[in-house]
Amino acid sequence: MKTLLKNAREKKGLKTRELAHLLEIDQALVSKFESGTRKPTKEQILKLANLLEIDYETLMVAWLKEKILYEIGDDNLALKALKVAEDEIKLNKKSSGKLTSKTLQSVLDEINILKSKLDQYRQYDSYRISQALELEYTFESNRIEGNTLTLRETDLVINEGLTISGKSMREHLEAINHQEAIAYIKHLMEKKTVINEREVLSIHNLILRGIHPEDAGRYRKVQVMIKGSTYMPPQPYMVAKDMEDFFIWYETHKNSLHPVVLAAEMHERLVTIHPFIDGNGRTSRLIMNLILLQHGYVIANIKGDYENRMQYYQSLETAQVHSNKEDFLLFIAQIEKESLERYITIIAP
Known part of the structure; x- marks a missing residue:
């Protein structure tokens, strides 16, 4: 995600301080986003996607991936836990899809x-x-x-x-x-x-x-x-x-x-x-x-x-x-x- 953010910012011709001003945050925080030492919030992801014209879904998937990896690392049970989580997410989506009445x-x-x-x-x-x-x-x-x-x-x-x-x-x-x-x-x-x-x-x-x-x-x-x-x-x-x-x-x-x-x-x-x-x-x-x-x-x-x-x-x-x-x-x-x-x-x- 850090490369994605930096490339998009440079493509827009924005300096880190200019992006920070648009996001209403400190310039150092933008630098940390791009270096990977700090993760944006979900709300900041939306703003970044709009400001840098990055597809929200692409950026959100990258953000969630890093969040998951940070939380579970290389734990021996990580893959098993991910599989269980995947099954539960699919079940929840299937249940929510039934909310539409006949x-x-x-x-x-x-x-x-x-x-x-x-x-x-x-x-x-x-x-x-x-x-x-x-x-x-x-x-x-x-x-x-x-x-x-x-x-x-x-x-x-x-x-x-x-x-x-x-x-x-x-x-x-x-x-x-x-x-x-x-x-x-x-x-x-x-x-x-x-x-x-x-x-x-x-x-x-x-x-x-x-x-x-x-x-x-x-x-x-x-x-x-x-x-x-x-x-x-x-x-x-x-x-x-x-x-x-x-x-x-x-x-x-x-x-x-x-x-x-x-x-x-x-x-x-x-x-x-x-x-x-x-x-x-x-x-x-x-x-x-x-x-x-x-x-x-x-x-x-x-x-x-x-x-x-x-x-x-x-x-x-x-x-x-x-x-x-x-x-x-x-x-x-x-x-x-x-x-x-x-x-x-x-x-x-």
Whole structure:
């Protein structure tokens, strides 16, 4: 791992003191990482992977290997212990894989069939169709949060630059900002950019730009409550650590979960941390849809009408208060299934 870190740092043209500054640690610690006399923490591994553009899994495997070797050395029973540990890890993974209910798995199976059908029709995609569906997404996502612009008014604000009489400046900005945030996540998808702290903060910055400029792209420094919910988000001093764990969870699970489950999990985990003063819902839905787009799916557009909004909020609260995510995962899967069905109906020849 030490060679991997040093080579990656030099390739990026960074000096040890510059990397230390970015990591917010002492320069001597970076030198110890590279010499092998000190091991980074799990959180530092994630930061190093992002800063040095090293595949997280590659770096994590190297880190775990050295950790294991340090702990067991060349003990005569080491190989036997490793074999027992391997069997137990496989058993745990097998057990965790059974957590997906039959109902959810059934919907995922239907989604897989629809995704295969969509791939056959990709040649019929058009910019006009995407533009119309993205406009609907902006309208619905903002409607969930209380924005009163109609779909037609949202179109006039975004595409015609008009001001709607009787509507607040905030509502106008929410429409414009959200549309720009969609363009940004599509840009990230095309560049195959990994989801990291910088990108999440950039998405949030777009959402709150001109609305709460002092809070845009920044974690909250005060305690918040969620209106109409019994769930209490973590204290502000816990947010940075919870977000580190959020990105570690993503890196650990991004290649093992069904993309729709991964997207839904990331949405629920981010909105549960509630890292921002405002814009948590919109940012979480954008992160969810970035993951879906990265895997070739379509935007899961949650409707903002009363019935859908209540089902959305209630399933979220069940996940947050009772640690039962089944309803929420199923809700998102159903939304993606319906979005796929509609998209295929539109583009199919």
